[in-house]
Amino acid sequence: MMASHTFAYTLYTFFGSSCSARVRIAAHHKKIPLTYKFIRLHKGDQHLPSYISTINPSASVPALVVHNINSDPEVDSPVAIITQSIAIIEYLEEVHPSPIKLLPSLEEPLLRAKVRELANIIACDIQPLTNMRVFKHIASLVSPGDPNSWHEDDWQRHFMTLGLSAYEKLVAECAGKFSVGDQLTMADVCLIPAIDRAERYEVDMTKFPIVRKINNEIRQTEAYKKGGLRSQPDKFRSLKNGDTALEKL
């Protein structure tokens, strides 16, 4: 395998995707340049046969294409394509371990486990249940037109509240300025896009005072300001800074 500095990266992303935002925020924090290609989830680009066959068989974002830095990404084959946001973040952490880290050092295995535990509450317990394809499929199964049958917003709030309640309990033991101590970690880069979504669905965040304090800190970081949904070139033109009334993706 070639040294990491010989690589360049293209990220397939959508501004409102919390999984893409994790990777964007992580890369900004670590000062790793990414070129973006936009997948319009609301238009179904993730289902295009060319995207599924050549980039991401899971029909989702993000996907990170790793190129040789001297190659032409439009013509030459990539070195690798990594799908799954957590795998991408951990890859970037491993090949760019310094100067800025998103995981505690190898000498702190329990703290590393804590960061991963928190990140997985978001990535494994909340996001998959609240993903667009899930609620679209449920909506297709329940009686169309019956207002009492199923409410997407209640479903979203339920699973977001469950996950954030667990997060709140766990961070009580380890939070400093951020979720684990005073440095931004992979847990925080997963948490903040999940809070953006929770706010869109009007989850009662007053139940989570520690998470709210951490949220305020993360929002001040350059990494969030540059990698969060509101600063993305593909954001909907109607989305103003500070606006939470975004289409529920």
Ligand SMILES: N[C@@H](CCC(=O)N[C@@H](CS)C(=O)NCC(=O)O)C(=O)O
């Ligand atoms: N486990 C995957 C989940 C990827 C995923 O579901 N991404 C969402 C956006 S956050 C998506 O592309 N959804 C498209 C759809 O549901 O059709 C990861 O962490 O990368």
